[in-house]
Amino acid sequence: MTHISAVAPRRRRPRQDPDSVRATMMDTARRMVAEDQLLAAGLEGLGMEEVIVRADVPRGSVYRIWPYRKDFVHDLLIHLATPDWFRSGSLDRQTLRATGQVLLENYDLISANRSAAERLSVAHEALRVGTETNFEFMRTDESWRMYTVLTATVRSIPDPHTRHSVSAALEQAEWTLTSTLAHFYAQLAEVAGLRLTDPARGYSGLATAGAAVLEGLSLRYQFAVRAADPARVPARERPWEGAGAAELEARTPGPPFRGQPRAWSLAAWSFRAVFDSYLECVPVPDFHPKPIATLVNLLDTLAPPHFE
Known part of the structure; x- marks a missing residue:
């Protein structure tokens, strides 16, 4: 008789409020820009995926807010321009x-x-x-x-x-x-x-x-x-x-x-x-x-x- 082992379903991360995701991403990116002094270089070294990992927010939620990196950079620069x-x-x-x-x-x-x-x-x-x-x-x-x-x-x-x-x-x-x-x-x-x-x-x-x-x-x-x-x-x-x-x-x-x-x-x-x-x-x-x-x-x- 063949036994099929039960595999626990992958737990989905609960969806976070978009405003919370946005605030966390902006704050995390600001800290990364400051730590690595990326602003003078035009943010070229700032990877969106790295920000998502550091911010520990759902990837899907992020891309619903910013489908493209240029959208994220736009909002981040506005954020930095209004301390x-x-x-x-x-x-x-x-x-x-x-x-x-x-x-x-x-x-x-x-x-x-x-x-x-x-x-x-x-x-x-x-x-x-x-x-x-x-x-x-x-x-x-x-x-x-x-x-x-x-x-x-x-x-x-x-x-x-x-x-x-x-x-x-x-x-x-x-x-x-x-x-x-x-x-x-x-x-x-x-x-x-x-x-x-x-x-x-x-x-x-x-x-x-x-x-x-x-x-x-x-x-x-x-x-x-x-x-x-x-x-x-x-x-x-x-x-x-x-x-x-x-x-x-x-x-x-x-x-x-x-x-x-x-x-x-x-x-x-x-x-x-x-x-x-x-x-x-x-x-x-x-x-x-x-x-x-x-x-x-x-x-x-x-x-x-x-x-x-």
């Missing part, structure tokens, strides 16, 4: 929190019986701390670095449709950043008793100029620390190597705050130059302080969790 802080309508929350914390901790200097110079000193200290935090974010955040690379290489994208879509996404991201910064500066200026030196220039000008300064310095730092090849040229023959990074990492004495010395970075000094050209203190007779709850509510809206 999380732009998609959320906010900017680096750590920067907002750091800036706001300085104002909250020194709110006693922003009152009717305080001088304009004291108010300005609080604003400068908040600027110093906020700039340091934001510059560190731009130096170290991988999504930000990929965003800047994509901005520089978007015109080299071969497919016209993808190139146009990515350019539009980058333009919208820049508009979101500038608008959010301008709103933040306007609200903070009102709380701190500051005003525009020339109302015609607007807070969007301050946002644009300030962002350009910090982004430019961030790119110079990245170039300075990555461009040299120690294996190719002996250190003694590379006197330039690290010079730019060293200047950006250095701290120089600045004006004291509440009697305590403060060290300023090149990024902070540079942003202060822009800040001082756009803003001035409201004269004491015209300044009407806001209750501290106004600042708390502003920061709670722009950068949760609550400041207390």
Whole structure:
């Protein structure tokens, strides 16, 4: 009598929600692009099958969303062009929190019986701390670095449709950043008793100029620390190597705050130059302080969790 052994049927993987598959694939591909620095090479080294394996999602579900690799690359580039802080309508929350914390901790200097110079000193200290935090974010955040690379290489994208879509996404991201910064500066200026030196220039000008300064310095730092090849040229023959990074990492004495010395970075000094050209203190007779709850509510809206 012949015995036929029972073969267990292959268990089919349950179908995942398309939105979940899309999000997992985008996040996985973003990490792979960052790890292997594939963006500058036009994503040529990014295999769709490898992303599927790394993401651990059903292959069929992926190809129902993106029948062809070019469709996947198109969506991935759009994803990289709209980092999380732009998609959320906010900017680096750590920067907002750091800036706001300085104002909250020194709110006693922003009152009717305080001088304009004291108010300005609080604003400068908040600027110093906020700039340091934001510059560190731009130096170290991988999504930000990929965003800047994509901005520089978007015109080299071969497919016209993808190139146009990515350019539009980058333009919208820049508009979101500038608008959010301008709103933040306007609200903070009102709380701190500051005003525009020339109302015609607007807070969007301050946002644009300030962002350009910090982004430019961030790119110079990245170039300075990555461009040299120690294996190719002996250190003694590379006197330039690290010079730019060293200047950006250095701290120089600045004006004291509440009697305590403060060290300023090149990024902070540079942003202060822009800040001082756009803003001035409201004269004491015209300044009407806001209750501290106004600042708390502003920061709670722009950068949760609550400041207390």
